[in-house]
Amino acid sequence: MLLISSQKLFFPLNNEYSNFSSIFTLNYKVLFMNQQKYIEDLKNIKEMMNKSSKFISLSGLSGISAGIIALIGAYFAWITIYSKTGYQDFNRTLLNNDQLIELLTIGIVTLLLALGFGLFFTRLKTKKLKQKVWDSQTKTLLINLLIPLLSGGIFCLLLLIKGYIGLIAPLTLLFYGLALVNASKYTISEIRSLGMLEILLGLTATYFIGYGLIFWCIGFGLLHIIYGIIMEIKYKS
């Protein structure tokens, strides 16, 4: 551009040259404007692809609330399991039927509360983004999440009936992680790494069997809260 204007200065009276340079400037101007437009276009394409194929309204607050509820649930579970046993028997406990039923109730209440709050915060966010909660993206996300999650859930219930209680905490973490990784294609990208961490945690917990509740607190409590905060900061708009 500078070169062109200097040309103009050097040959102010030469018609042929000034004509040439003005066409040149015009060409460049058009190209520059087009460049802005195409940068915008690429941005729009990316946004439209994400918006149409992924569920992006996942709220960070739902992660935080799920984490807190999980920690409270774990606290009640801890009371149920260890209130009658000594501190030294921390990783070796036998459960009777009453305790089992109590634990199951705690588990179900925790799950329902976490889901309820999650849905509530997500609803708030979809309203903000002017998207529908229930559309084809949500459907594909849920289906892909539920296939590993339900099979894992049923598997854990069967283990519970058969008495393999120690494996339940690690396996819920493992299956939850697998479900997240499977569903991550249809939502924000952070869910994938969260899933991987849950899988790792599940495997570690299987090795350190008997400390399931602690790993459970890290996986369902801490990780959810951390990821919730990250998402809340990153996608706040």
Place this chain on the structure above:
Amino acid sequence: MKELLKNLNKAFENRIRLGIMSALVVNDYLDFNALKNLLGVTDGNLASHLKSLEKSDYIRVQKEFLDRKPNTKYSASDEGKLAFIRHIKAIEQLLK
């Protein structure tokens, strides 16, 4: 420069048509209402842009009935996908 501009597709110069194609290449199909919600445009506006894309054979249209209500599904044709990829490549070349 002329060479680069030649690869750009006139059909995708419009924002709405570009949006329709972007959404259709990453989904198996979308119906009229889904597209309308995504793009936030009026019925008539969307319909005319869909028509022009249909005329260039970039999208396929499938009409059917859902609960006795007409429902139109749109999907990107192979030709449309190819043209769209070529268009994006041309933009990327241009911005280099």
